Amino acid sequence: MPELPEVQTIATALTPRLVNRRIEAIPHLRSDMLQPQDSQFIRSVVGRQIIDLRRRAKRIVFQIDNSERFYIHLGMTGHLSVQPPAATILKHTHLIIDLDNHQQLRFVDPRRFGAIVWMGMNDHTDLGPEPLTLRPERLRAILLRTNRAIKTALLDQTLIAGIGNIYADEALFYAKIHPLNPACSLSVSQIQTLNRSIKLVLRRAISAGGSTIRDYVNADGDRGTFQMMHRVYERTDERCYLCKSVIVCIRVGGRSTHFCPKCQKNE
DNA sequence: GTCCATGTTCTTTA
């Protein structure tokens, strides 16, 4: 369900409900959602206070009061909410954390592509930089390293972390770049434009509370509204708002890729 | 029944 703007929206909503709360117990944990499987997750967090909650890439990172951390990744269909213990336990609930204010944090994920990852004192060594603070020179250095289609490169979390299928398509449209262009073939000015486009799209989406395409809701149960502002994503066969051409959908790297064939010319 | 899905990782191929 979530890319950077959706995860940011969820983390923002959860922060006042979780920060400074103590974890009293973990009455439910589906063990195959935990990584690594043999980690001391429960033993490590029970009795600890959550002192910080923040987004890194598409991960929601919990820091506890001895500076150890764990994160939750929502995969494609994951959902987090804070509920009273009496609330109905939905199907596909994989984690319940009892808090010290008689509330529970619950993690529901039907497709189970998400995960609960114990970090301990480790860092996120497998992720590229955050796009919202990325400098164009850094983006250029990253893109020069690969021949793959720019669309595919934007989805590679080890290159740039947080962009997913919606915002890759939207950013490429804003930058007027064809999704199949090799990443290493972009000009300096195209990369500057792309960097600005990525930030613009992500900031606007965060302001709108993310995009609700199917079932995404934030931690308060609210839907995002950025799907109203999509220029190309899921607009196949509709007209481009700029040039009135028909938006097309192709497969790139196994993912649906939407673009305007007139505004986004192949080089 | 078919196809598709806001994601990642493992395997296969070149």
Next chain:
DNA sequence: CTAAAGAACATGGA
């Protein structure tokens, strides 16, 4: 050896 392409994961909705 490396990089890239493809399959796999699991569930539900159209």
